[in-house]
Amino acid sequence: MDKESEFIKNMFEKGVLVNKDLLEKKIDPSIIDKIEQESDLIVLNNDYVDVINQQTSLIDWYEVDIYRVEAEKERDDSIYQSHLQTFKQSTLMLNTPSFSQEQNINSLESDFDENSNFLLTIETSLDEELPADLLTVSLEEKLDSKEIEIVTSFKNVPKKYVVKDFTQIFLSRYRFLEGLLRNRKELENTMAINRLLSKKEKDNVALIGLVEDISETQKGNLILTLEDPTGKIKVLVTKTNKNLYGFAKELVVDEVVGISGISGDKIIFADAIIWPDIPSNNELKKSDKEEYMIFLSDIHVGSNLFMKEEFEKFLKWLNGELGNEKQREIAKNIKYIAIAGDLVDGIGIYPSQLEELKIKDIILQYQEFNNLIKQIPSNKQIIICPGNHDAVHLAEPQSAFDKSFSPTLFDLPNVTLVTNPAMVNVGKTKTFPGFNVLLYHGSSFDYYVAHVESIRNNGGYHRADLIMKFLLKRRHLAPSFKSTPYFPGHKEDPLLIKKIPDFFVSGHIHYSNISNYKGITTICGSCWQEKTSFQEKMGHEPEPARVPIVNLKTREVKILKFK
Missing domain, CATH: 3.60.21.50 (Purple Acid Phosphatase; chain A, domain 2)
Known part of the structure; x- marks a missing residue:
């Protein structure tokens, strides 16, 4: 068995498929051991080998694959390459675990x-x-x-509960998460829903609301109903915007999100969904x-x-x-x-x-x-x-x-x-x-x-x-x-x-x-x-x-x- 065939066999046994372009260059045998640390990896190509060999980050390979597949479908890999560079610049260090990006640990046990x-x-x-x-x-x-x-x-103090007790939960949730979202640059010019409903002209707008309902049109687009203390409004997410559509599919009712987009007649055409999330600069603390x-x-x-x-x-x-x-x-x-x-x-x-x-x-x-x-x-x-x-x-x-x-x-x-x-x-x-x-x-x-x-x-x-x-x-x-x-x-x-x-x-x-x-x-x-x-x-x-x-x-x- 030649070296290429043996390499393909070893990768297949680990559940990894090898891209043809990888076989056209000299393969470093040490990559096999490094693959052990990449439990979510399904396909191995030249780009992925470069990331793994740098030994600077553990990657959510499922997310990378989404961009790679989209690039192949659209025959435009600019977004894929952009995100690949972002992953390469991750500060998640293997040998010094002062990391800030996502690390999945589930492959080696003792x-x-x-x-x-x-x-x-x-x-x-x-x-x-x-x-x-x-x-x-x-x-x-x-x-x-x-x-x-x-x-x-x-x-927990037992008492007789009334409707106000339940609405207070949702209102307090909205107020806290709204405060987090208003700190986001994309939501600097957030407007209350009752003001958005009165807008007639098209304009770039932003809002923060609680997801009341999620429905799908006959053409497969998503219609969100968002509410805040002033009212409710529809938000359209089209399936042609594949990245945004994928994010919208993860929405669940009652969560609080920010939306930016273009205003229409009592509807918003979304171009971004923003979650409260954890700050990217969150410190990873270590004891002395x-x-x-x-x-x-x-x-x-x-x-x-x-x-x-x-x-x-x-x-x-x-x-x-x-x-x-x-x-x-x-x-x-x-x-x-x-x-x-x-x-x-x-x-x-x-x-x-x-x-x-x-x-x-x-x-x-x-x-x-x-x-x-x-x-x-x-x-x-x-x-x-x-x-x-x-x-x-x-x-x-x-x-x-x-x-x-x-x-x-x-x-x-x-x-x-x-x-x-x-x-x-x-x-x-x-x-x-x-x-x-x-x-x-x-x-x-x-x-x-x-x-x-x-x-x-x-x-x-x-x-x-x-x-x-x-x-x-x-x-x-x-x-x-x-x-x-x-x-x-x-x-x-x-x-x-x-x-x-x-x-x-x-x-x-x-x-x-x-x-x-x-x-x-x-x-x-x-x-x-x-x-x-x-x-x-x-x-x-x-x-x-x-x-x-x-x-x-x-x-x-x-x-x-x-x-």
């Missing part, structure tokens, strides 16, 4: 084997004052405030201490599918009883553990669940969880938020557990209990501001997998990074009101992402994924439960017993497998 000598390897792949009911709520002041500070947790933080979720104690053996192996590693010297050193330096919900399997969560329960009493489930978690060394601080399987109400924000159902959770001195969602600050010192960690279990994820085509068609439940990027871009954890049950008793929308986090942590989908978006490390925890009958029917493929680990000094990320 198996945990107490008899092995391997080292863990890196996975390559509210500034405003808060209303009184959003202020920090510390349920148990157990911890040194210098180690963990609760930035945002919620107190060699400390680690690990992330768990979806433990599901009480299920007969709970992976107790693997979880106990994890606990032994935390206690320095398993692993080689390097692994034990990492375990010793773990300072923080975040658990993003579903501590137990609960009762009556899905049809036929009782048949899959080993422990059929909710209090006993929490007792068993406590028996496991108290084996974690007391010098490691644990932050826990609830999930949809836990014994709290489903409406978000979910309360931070209830002593009547989970009394044992309140007994451990190194445990901090917060609501879902919540934000905590860890690692703060006199010279370092600490890391803001946003915890959200992820109950809204199901909706966006089902309703956003770009997420569904590019991995769905296996691509938590796409879902989390989608939410960060909108600065909201559940922009569509239907995507998760709401607790309406707050003066301000509690699911807004007001303060930019350093870490965005979730669970729910039982599939670990780590990525970076504009300096924010997004982490979806794994699970500790084998596939259930319900997941089998839904077509879910869980990936259990994986533990994401972050070095807070370097921001390097590792995943350790215990199965």
Whole structure:
């Protein structure tokens, strides 16, 4: 077999097709090893090789491919080359992880084997004052405030709800996101909708509105209905503007966006869609201490599918009883553990669940969880938020557990209990501001997998990074009101992402994924439960017993497998 054929064969085995133009030049054999770090790469050509060989950035190859295909269709590669240059100039550094662009980390994993000598390897792949009911709520002041500070947790106060409570959520959402969008250059001359409706002449205009409706014309164009406190207006997105049309297809109802375009008779012809998003200059912070933080979720104690053996192996590693010297050193330096919900399997969560329960009493489930978690060394601080399987109400924000159902959770001195969602600050010192960690279990994820085509068609439940990027871009954890049950008793929308986090942590989908978006490390925890009958029917493929680990000094990320 000649070198070219062998190269094509090696690439094909890695799921990568080789473009003919690449074979006309001398191929560097080292490219094969570098491809291991580019998990989304489907086609390899000369342009892509140049980007990979520079070793300066990890790229969203799906996005690059969109521009490449459009260039081939239109026989005009100017836009493609322009975007390619942008990607080449990315500041996402492989060897120094002070990156600001998107990094997907899901290709390399390390198996945990107490008899092995391997080292863990890196996975390559509210500034405003808060209303009184959003202020920090510390349920148990157990911890040194210098180690963990609760930035945002919620107190739900039951009352009789009226329509005004719901409208207040949407109005507060609009006001905050409008403030972010007005800072964008494209929206400097934003006009209220009632003024736009009175315009008769064609003119360049901009508006900010909440998406009330999305419909499609017979010719395939999109009609958006946007509203603000002054009125409603139609916005037309034509399918001939392919880039804009692709962005518009990702819109969901109830999100707040900016639109620029040309005014018509009670209609806007859109030429750009602007999201609140994360600033491009968002700082990627690093601690001055060699400390680690690990992330768990979806433990599901009480299920007969709970992976107790693997979880106990994890606990032994935390206690320095398993692993080689390097692994034990990492375990010793773990300072923080975040658990993003579903501590137990609960009762009556899905049809036929009782048949899959080993422990059929909710209090006993929490007792068993406590028996496991108290084996974690007391010098490691644990932050826990609830999930949809836990014994709290489903409406978000979910309360931070209830002593009547989970009394044992309140007994451990190194445990901090917060609501879902919540934000905590860890690692703060006199010279370092600490890391803001946003915890959200992820109950809204199901909706966006089902309703956003770009997420569904590019991995769905296996691509938590796409879902989390989608939410960060909108600065909201559940922009569509239907995507998760709401607790309406707050003066301000509690699911807004007001303060930019350093870490965005979730669970729910039982599939670990780590990525970076504009300096924010997004982490979806794994699970500790084998596939259930319900997941089998839904077509879910869980990936259990994986533990994401972050070095807070370097921001390097590792995943350790215990199965």
